[in-house]
Amino acid sequence: MSSQSSESTGPFRDLRSAEASGRPGPAVVTGSESGIGRAVAVELARRGHDVGVTWFRDEAAGRATAEEVRALGRRAELRHLDLRDLPAAADVVDELAEALGGLEVLVNDAGTGDGTPLLELSYDAWREVLSTDLDGAFLCLQRAARRMVAAGRGGRIVNITSVHEHQPRVGAAAYCSAKGGLGLLTRTAAIELAEHGITVNAVAPGEIATPMTGQEDVDPHTVERPGVPLRRPGDAREIAAVVALLCSPEGSYVTGASYAVDGGMLQMGPMAGSHMTSDDWRRP
Template sequence: MTLSGKNALVTGSDQGIGQAIALEMAREGAGVVVNYRANREGAEETCSQIRQMGRKAAVIQADVGQVAESKRLVRESAAALNGLDILVNNAGIEKRAPFLEVTEEDYQALLDVNLTGPFFLSQSFAQFLKDAGRPGRIINISSVHEELPFPHFAPYCVSKGGLKMMMRDLAIELASCGITVNNIAPGAIETPINRHLMSDPKLLAPLLKNIPLGRIGQPEDVARVAAFLASSGADYITGATIVVDGGLLWNYSEQ
């Protein structure tokens, strides 16, 4: 086990990729705070599976789209597990709309959760580590859309592109505190966020054609990389994005 004695806060771990990361980190020995916004049942399920593995776990409700809530989440997580070592900024939302129809309200709501949340969660977490004199890991779940345009999802691309530069900047600023900062950029992963896509063969078939490895990713594909980045095997990795997409991002061919 690579994370024995470590504690992780995983935002949005009531389902999907966040849930898989919480379970994988627990499998590797970590205690985990399971955070959710509205799906209490999913969070309790994640928590109970972690406890069955014999690890410490706590469920904490918080809307990471609100800065005060994010600060409270870090404070309560550190208290619940008696310390924190790993922050996974996973919680995220997406909303489809042509650029000309994006409302200020939808734009702001998306940026609040996908970018402002991770920014202030990272700030509170780094302050906690600095005060405690302990090293740590920040792992952001961004997307291939931190690089790749996605028409009709402009605010989402803005948020993930922002997460890329936030990660690069914090990697430098926080290195002297012994904190590494990295992104994971998933491609198409089978989770509730894209249920509409997965259940429509007309949408799924062209997407599969663009994935050289020929399959949609599973949450566990991302979770294993997150556990690695949290482990001592990744001691010398900071300021990097690891793409987990079956080859989607850089796929190009001529017929």
């Protein structure tokens, strides 16, 4: 009969020890001035992480996120981040890690999109989306991973992609290309960084009630979406909960995965569409 040991091994042991001591390591959340990024920053703070917050357009909104983190008793550092200014913009990851005294978690949330049809899409608009959503995410991931490897304590990286990592949408060629690329970057990074105890995963939101979708301060439970099985958009806090799980000790054996948080929309295949206006699809 084989013997079993109750002692945990590997990065799970290290991260569980950190949690038991009440001191999860510092996290950096890009694009955290509003929407999903803010919800993630606040949820990680609620779970004990100090948080590096970044803002792009609205410094006051970034300060508001930082204040929410501090109100939970955690430390917050705030920096401006413009991922169109590459590679220099990725320096912010190192600046925040230095200010926070380390880096255990990176959440790549900063992103943009473009709704221009393919034949009308300019090269400049194409490059802005690819630069922000893919090039910028790569450079931030690389900076964070280098620090995690050097520290030797493992870590967590979560990339916020989209359901359009998995399925295309008319009028979103640049966005779909960037998010699809980020999905494969996630999987490649997962297998390369696994030996260092670093997990890399993606969370792929569907339509979420945020400023980016024109639904700031909207209760998603009051919005009807016949084309989504759960009949509504998502709440940014529902995305944050999945991100937090992947960053927790309980998520230590998950890597290279992409979690769709979309109210079931991807399960509809060719019937899918948050834009649908009737329930006709529910009947054969």
